[in-house]
Amino acid sequence: MFRVITVKIQDRMDILHFKTKECEIQPNDHVIIESFLGEELGIVVKTFGSVFNDMKNISAIPEVLRKASDKDLENFNRKSDEEKKAYEFCLKRIKDREIPIKLIKVSYFTSERKAIFYFTSEGRIDFRDLVKDLAKKFKMRIEMRQIGIRDEAKMVGGLGVCGRQLCCKTFLNSIEPITLQMAKRQNLNMNPIKISGQCGRLMCCLSYEEDIGGRIYIEDQDELVGYNEEEDIEEVVEVLEDVETMEPEPQP
Numbered sequence: 001m002f003r004v005i006t007v008k009i010q011d012r013m014d015i016l017h018f019k020t021k022e023c024e025i026q027p028n029d030h031v032i033i034e035s036f037l038g039e040e041l042g043i044v045v046k047t048f049g050s051v052f053n054d055m056k057n058i059s060a061i062p063e064v065l066r067k068a069s070d071k072d073l074e075n076f077n078r079k080s081d082e083e084k085k086a087y088e089f090c091l092k093r094i095k096d097r098e099i100p101i102k103l104i105k106v107s108y109f110t111s112e113r114k115a116i117f118y119f120t121s122e123g124r125i126d127f128r129d130l131v132k133d134l135a136k137k138f139k140m141r142i143e144m145r146q147i148g149i150r151d152e153a154k155m156v157g158g159l160g161v162c163g164r165q166l167c168c169k170t171f172l173n174s175i176e177p178i179t180l181q182m183a184k185r186q187n188l189n190m191n192p193i194k195i196s197g198q199c200g201r202l203m204c205c206l207s208y209e210e211d212i213g214g215r216i217y218i219e220d221q222d223e224l225v226g227y228n229e230e231e232d233i234e235e236v237v238e239v240l241e242d243v244e245t246m247e248p249e250p251q252p
Contacts (some may be wrong), residue, residue: 002058007031007042010076014173015045020064030068038111041068041076083108083115086138090117093133101125104147105155113140118147118155150175153199160197160205167204178202182210 002019009016018033025031029044087106094103101121108115115138127144134142147155150168157169168175183195183206197203 004048005044006046008045009040009042015171017061018064019061032065032068032072037109079108093130104152115140116143116145118145120152149199150201158198178206182206
């Protein structure tokens with residue numbers, strides 16, 4: 001029998017579902033999961049109370065390797081320190097060689113001697129000499145991986161105009177295409193500053209109302225109407241118009 005839990009992978013901040021047979025795993029516990037980087041550390045965000053015995057898609061859900069031990073936490077803290085040192089060294093070599101790229105993050109594999117250096121740039125860059133510098137310094141395979149500006153925001157994080165942590169950093173596992181039509185259908189101010197996120201692209205939250213198919217609006221000043229164009233469903237909610245306030249009676 002399996003329980004399904006939600007885990008935030010700390011190195012990449014992805015939030016994914018996993019299955020486990022360990023009933024004692026609870027929210028805020030650290031667990032070890034398997035990924036393309038090898039073993040990774042995650043923190044349990046949510047546990048589902050139901051136990052799944054014959055769930056159709058249970059086989060497609062990856063399984064938690066184990067609950068993290070003190071030794072696991074120590075190893076991942078050491079790995080994090082090594083990644084920071086690699087980042088600082090690479091950043092210095094980029095400046096020394098005057099390579100026009102922006103270094104974002106370094107991730108070490110635990111399953112092999114390999115590291116990924118994530119960066120952004122405006123075009124194709126010849127960084128063969130930089131890779132030689134890194135391989136000579138760290139004695140491992142080096143991969144330079146170019147990412148987009150929205151992926152950079154997901155990795156780095158920050159605060160949105162709403163004052164909350166960026167959606168892409170906290171709970172969005174995939175970055176979907178966002179269009180101006182989404183903002184137009186919501187009658188939003190089309191000023192680019194108003195509808196752009198920290199990454200400079202259209203805000204991901206513009207797509208949230210697309211899920212319900214239409215925008216809520218006022219009709220005849222007495223009803224609140226939501227209309228789903230795809231399913232042709234109309235929902236009407238009465239709006240309370242007259243509100244009287246009563247002053248408390250003075251105490252004798």
